[in-house]
Amino acid sequence: MSTRLSTPKDYAQLIDKYETWMFDCDGVLWQGDKLIDGAVQVLSLLRDRKKKVLFVTNNATKSRRSYKTKFDQLGVEAHVDEIYGSAYATAVYISSVMKLPKHQKIYVIGMEGLEEELRDEGVAYIGGTDPADKTLESFSLENFTLDPDVTAVVCGLDTAINYTKLSKAFQYLTRNPDCQFIVTNEDSTYPSAHGLLPGAGAVSAPLRYALGKDPISIGKPAKTMLDCIKAKVHFDPARTVMVGDRLNTDILFGQAGGVSTLLVLTGITSESQVTGPDASSIIPDYVAASIGDFRSAEM
Amino acid sequence: MSTRLSTPKDYAQLIDKYETWMFDCDGVLWQGDKLIDGAVQVLSLLRDRKKKVLFVTNNATKSRRSYKTKFDQLGVEAHVDEIYGSAYATAVYISSVMKLPKHQKIYVIGMEGLEEELRDEGVAYIGGTDPADKTLESFSLENFTLDPDVTAVVCGLDTAINYTKLSKAFQYLTRNPDCQFIVTNEDSTYPSAHGLLPGAGAVSAPLRYALGKDPISIGKPAKTMLDCIKAKVHFDPARTVMVGDRLNTDILFGQAGGVSTLLVLTGITSESQVTGPDASSIIPDYVAASIGDFRSAEM
Incomplete structure (x- = not known):
């Protein structure tokens, strides 16, 4: 069963527990061109606490550079080498794995x-x-x-x-x-x-x-995406959490990679898909209403 | 096992046996805009012997009227009420079944x-x-x-x-x-x-x-296409044969409708798919190299 986060203490404990935070973007940090309320503050909070922040997105219509532009336009701090898109991972797969x-x-x-x-x-x-x-x-x-x-x-x-x-x-x-x-x-x-x-x-x-x-x-939930990240960044799976809005990509990806998983309900997945009789068989470690709720950890 | 037709007697017996002949078109009577050698003569032979001839095609890009034009251009006798296309069957399904x-x-x-x-x-x-x-x-x-x-x-x-x-x-x-x-x-x-x-x-x-x-x-192999034909034409399944080039549409359609089936090898299906170790589990009653081979029944 998933742990449902709700109190400031819950959020603070999670931030303490994990040193690497992998974020899906669409449905987690923003919806289309609209930022999720509080997302910027929470990312800043994580950076202030010296956490490693990575952005792992399946959206292959954008390169890392064009993703960086999107982050900039929305006022979210991000660096090209923190961004892992499926377009990039596909190119790396063709050049480095397929050779x-x-x-x-x-x-x-x-x-x-x-x-x-x-x-x-x-x-x-x-x-x-x-x-x-x-x-x-x-x-x-x-x-x-x-x-x-x-x-x-x-x-x-x-x-x-x-x-x-x-x-x-x-x-x-x-x-x-x-x-x-x-x-x-x-x-x-x-x-x-x-x-x-x-x-x-x-x-x-x-x-x-x-x-x-x-x-x-190549993209989530495939292992190819994780291999691409591992080739560039060192992280300890035991102290890493994958944050996403989609069970069959983000959460499955985290589970396959042996990292912890946090589902947010600001995107594709609704409450009824994680609790109740019609719940999915893919069970995240944690569930939060929104990434913005982590702001309360600061208080 | 399928009966492989090869002698003039084989073809003549089949013509005697069946009074209704349902034909797929692409890959049976023609390939693209090129008539299968002998197809016109065989259709004439069937009409001379007072057989009922129907054309049953999944190609929904054409109406029965535009199909008739194609038959005319290729010099093949056909009447609009002999032509059953999946576009027509779809329209009939929506108006008469879905109402x-x-x-x-x-x-x-x-x-x-x-x-x-x-x-x-x-x-x-x-x-x-x-x-x-x-x-x-x-x-x-x-x-x-x-x-x-x-x-x-x-x-x-x-x-x-x-x-x-x-x-x-x-x-x-x-x-x-x-x-x-x-x-x-x-x-x-x-x-x-x-x-x-x-x-x-x-x-x-x-x-x-x-x-x-x-x-x-709607189209072959679905029963909807057969229901559409049955609503317009009387035929005795025991004395009907479906002639086609594709196992998973034409032959399956004939079998589901309780009519006999004849596969021709002028279209999608190759010899190796009907005989040998990689043969399909869909087994037609008869196999002939080409509909044109039925010309020999006339001799």
């Missing part, structure tokens, strides 16, 4: 943030925001030439998803049996400022369905 | 053929080929107003699929818990003239994934 040879490239379904991370890691790619693929005209294989250097397809959230991109990716994945199928993350939905929209998992679903095969997934 | 009240409407992801069948059945709809939805710009819920009269979402193959359409459909299906989720068919791929492309099942996969729920499916 993609220099002459090979990937076909991208995704947005500028993903392209930026790939470029930074020296991964060659085609597709992405290429205007040639930004079309709603019918796609015909008659005019399509397969690039023989493409040995992986990477798919992330892409709000310009279309039949041409899906068809090209499908050709690479079916005509070259060794072509890897990688997704930045599998979130079914995306919490926009004004409500839920289809997420990265929904954008890659046509390829999964047409291929009848599951992709390699 | 959608006149003031209600559906949100469509699909192409002109589907819209035409809906109009013919008196089903009101929004979306579809509406230029307002033909966009690759970001979609924001801020400017979106839910139409309270939409009580179903219908999704078919749509080569202009985009994030705006998926997001709108997702809103209808999540904000109105009674909103029905209907797909014209679930084919994972579509056999275009120059090779396989993602099919209708792939186009609806983002909604399935984001909703975590399966739709009502």
